[in-house]
Amino acid sequence: MxxxxxxxxxxxxxxxxxxxxxxxxxxxxxxxxxxxxxxxxxxxxxxxxxxxxxxxxxxxxxxxxxxxxxxxxxxxxxxxxxxxxxxxxxxxxxxxxxxxxxxxxxxxxxxxxxxxxxxxxxxxxHPLGAVGATAYYGLFEVAEYKDGENLLVSGAAGGVGSLVGQMGKIKGSKVVGIAGGPEKCAWLTDELGFDAAIDYRATEDLSAAIAEHFPDGVDVYFENVGGPMLEAAIDNLGQKARIAICGMISQYNESDNPPPGPHNLWRLLVTRSRMEGLLVSDYMHRAMDGYAEMNEWIKSGQLKxxxxxxxxxxxxxxxxxxxxxxxxxxxxxxxxxxx
Ligand SMILES: NC(=O)c1ccc[n+]([C@@H]2O[C@H](COP(=O)([O-])OP(=O)(O)OC[C@H]3O[C@@H](n4cnc5c(N)ncnc54)[C@H](OP(=O)(O)O)[C@@H]3O)[C@@H](O)[C@H]2O)c1
Structure with missing residues (x-):
């Protein structure tokens, strides 16, 4: 020692x-x-x-x-x-x-x-720690994700985001991730099985890019980033959509001077959607249940x-x-x- x-x-x-x-x-x-x-x-x-x-x-x-x-x-x-x-x-x-x-x-x-x-x-x-619990309980409980729904996730190549997208695929979703750079996007589609990935750094109109992938609307948006991404996702909500607010990393270094919020919150009304924050600490007392299921997915190669x-x-x-x-x-x- x-x-x-x-x-x-x-x-x-x-x-x-x-x-x-x-x-x-x-x-x-x-x-x-x-x-x-x-x-x-x-x-x-x-x-x-x-x-x-x-x-x-x-x-x-x-x-x-x-x-x-x-x-x-x-x-x-x-x-x-x-x-x-x-x-x-x-x-x-x-x-x-x-x-x-x-x-x-x-x-x-x-x-x-x-x-x-x-x-x-x-x-x-990572998956068998707080990051995994955040993804698991955020998707299945806060976002009330249902099998086969259209799932959009930001920060998709990161710890939480990459797990969320794969869980969506395991449950039969169409999954699109938003991430920065061609390598990360290729990893999402080629290795993790996402249906598509949007490179936000190379995309001028994020809202239009999401609409292309989800012409019928997004059912669940899992938010890790905030800022313009949230606004673009809200533009594309389907009816009764749910947004799980997991994180807003784009704003963490801007707490002194936060940018204005989304301008299109009225879309929540039009689509009868809701937005809810999630805190992993609310779920840690039963995290072992989530870890046990994720452990099976890891062993079977479904969760990478x-x-x-x-x-x-x-x-x-x-x-x-x-x-x-x-x-x-x-x-x-x-x-x-x-x-
Ligand atoms: N609510 C909770 O209980 C809880 C628990 C754990 C984590 N979280 C949240 O979950 C999110 C992900 O956490 P993590 O640990 O898995 O980290 P991570 O996603 O592995 O790493 C952060 C990623 O965020 C992206 N990013 C950073 N600044 C950005 C910006 N200005 N615009 C767009 N993207 C940006 C970067 O990805 P790109 O290269 O793709 O840009 C970066 O790799 C964070 O917001 C975190 O606060 C919440």
Missing amino acids: ADQNRQWLLTSRPQGQPKTSDFEWRVDDVPSIEDGQYLVRVLYAAMDPAIRGWMDPSGNYMDPIPLGSPVRSVVLGRVVESKNPDYPEGMIVSGLGAWSDYVVGFPGMLGPVPAEWGHDFTTYL FSVDVREGLENAIDTFNLLFTGAHDGKLLLKIGDE
């Missing part, structure tokens, strides 16, 4: 895209644990867009990270010392941690993953996924910022410790 704990602390609220000067690199002693706690060596941190909201003074669906505190992050790690018999040394756990070598775990914060299913550890930060693992805690900030340029393939993870 290393005798030091390297960590990134948030020291100022970023304006726009986070900069290294918004953080402090600190090396401390490895934390000690009390009865009921366990010490976790962090192996991977999930680079989740939500972290950007936690850096803002208002936070998002969680309180802001207090200035001077380690950057909060979903992590996966190994218990290396324990004063809790239910979390023995060697157990692989996942949950809320930080951009650091070690975190102190306690029940409810870092819990066991179904390691007995035998997947690579990174799988438990890609992780982009970058190396080194020291590279956390540059790695995190890749989320906003899209210069990563699949779910972005940071490897912090050796398995």
